Amino acid sequence: MVKVLLILLVIYSFSYGKIITGNWSDPVTPIMADYVKRLIHKAETENAEAVILTIDTPGGLDTAMRDVIKTFMGTDIPVIVYVYPPGARAASAGAIITISADIAAMAPSTNIGSASPVQMGGRDIEETMKKKVINDMVAFVKGIAKDKGRNEEVIVKMVTESLNLTAEEAQKQKVIDVIAENINDLINKVDGKKIEKNGKEIVLNLKDREIKKVEKSLKEKILTILTNPTVAYLLLMIGFYGIFFELYNPGSLIPGILGTISLLLALYSLNIISINWLGLLLILAGILFFILEVVTPTFGALAISGVIAILFGSIILIDPDSPYGDIPLQIIIPVVLFSALFFISIAYLGLKAQRRKTPTGSEGMIGMIGKAETDIDPEGKVFVSGELWNAYSDEPIKKGEKVKVISMEGLQLKVERVKDGSKI
Incomplete structure (x- = not known):
């Protein structure tokens, strides 16, 4: 009897799922899509009971929004999107992400809506194109609303009329499911609810589950800053001016270094190159800086720039979808330091040889x-x-x-x- 109880206890411990939580309080960008993919992947790997994503966003890119929603729909793990804390908002793309969740929740004093499409920078779209974009978005949100049992008419007005709702209004009009004061209150209120997910009925069993929070990685924090339009613009201008001054005054080096790195970062910020290309190009730029340090010793200026470029490039090189995950810093840092030491040593020996008296x-x-x-x-x-x-x-x-x-x-x-x- 004791053995049976022990076996049952072991089985129960393995089946005791966690609640994976994450937080996104920035615009909807490809970085958010990558973060959500990582969140869902962790939940699937650990056989979690549910994922709770708290958001506070002004909206963002249509393509990134659709990637997030595809990730929600492609997993068997129940996904709860919670507009939190009080004072937060789920606007534009954030509103559509919220209603696409299996459970849509909001905190008091939050709002949702204003999902009318606009161009990047907030400018309105040309009339003919605007009709096409709105019709496409209306069809998209109708499909989501129907699948999740939400109020189609009101959700469509968010797109066509920029309708915005308080948490109380959204619950009353069946746009969201729950209003909760905090995460614990949310868990208590949704515990026992039934949802339809990929053809299966799932009963949420969330009380007394371990809550495991997934923070943004260093890579995601850095790239979130880079995707800010103001930062992208400044990087682009620094890149142009840096390269111009280097061409105007060859050999000054510092403007050229700053210009090259800034221009590469700006190309990513403006969605001209992908994250993988940015990582690769930064690593190649770092190696070039090291080689130039050997050829034209600059007392370490180029070597330091090479270290920064390779370090940053290595951190962002691997796609978040890779089954092997990111390259760990425990590997990146020694490799970068070895590369720097190797090239600096060569530069030092070369400089020493130049200063040595010619034997013939x-x-x-x-x-x-x-x-x-x-x-x-x-x-x-x-x-x-x-x-x-x-x-x-x-x-x-x-x-x-x-x-x-x-x-x-x-x-x-x-x-x-x-x-x-x-x-x-």
Whole structure:
């Protein structure tokens, strides 16, 4: 009997699912789509009971919004979107993301709506194109509303008339399911609810479950900053001016370095290149900086820039959809430091070799010590570097005395007596 109880306890412990929670309080961008994918993947990997995503967003990109909704619909894990904290909003794309969840919830003093499509920057769309975009969006939200059992008419007005609702109005008009004060209140209110998910009926069993929060990764935090339109514009201008000043004054280096990195970041911010291309190009730029440090030593300026470029490029290189996850910092940092040390060492040895006296030719002869093979007064012969040379001196030098080469004119050396006066 005891063994049976132990077995049942083990089985129960393995089936005891978590609640995975996440938070997004920024515009709807590809970074949000990647974050949601990571959130859902973690929930699926850990066999979670549900995912709760709290949001506070002014809206964002249509493509990113659709990616988020596809992720919601593609998983068997129940997804709850919660507009939180009080004072938060789910506007535009955020409103459609909220209603696409299996459970849509809001905190008091929040609002939802204003989902009319606009161009990036908030400008209105040209009339003919606007009709096409709105009709497409209306069909899209109608499908979501019907699938989730929400009020189609009101949700369509969010798109066509920029309708905006308080939490109480949204619940009354059957746009959302629950109003909750906080996460614990939300869990208590949705516990036991039945939902339809991919053809299956699921009863939410969330009370007393472990809550596990998934924070933004370093990569997601950095890229969220980059996707800000103001940041994108500033990066673009810094990039142009930096490269211009480098071309105008070749060799100044710092403007060129800043310009190159800023321009690459701006290209990503403006959705011209993907995150993977940005990572690859930054790594290549970092390697180029290292090579330039070897060729034209800059006392570390290019090397430091190379470290920054490769470090950042390595962090963002791998797609979040990769089954292997991101490259860990424990690998990235040693590789970057080794690369920096390797190239700086080469640059140092190269600089040292440039400063070393040339062992052959006229420069290599200067300062060498030899001996007088004959008396020199003012001319004679000396033996230096294993060879016999014609030489002259401004002072008499006797045969056998040490001499030092002070200059070379053609094949004749100018020498002086070594002051200790000893003979060889």
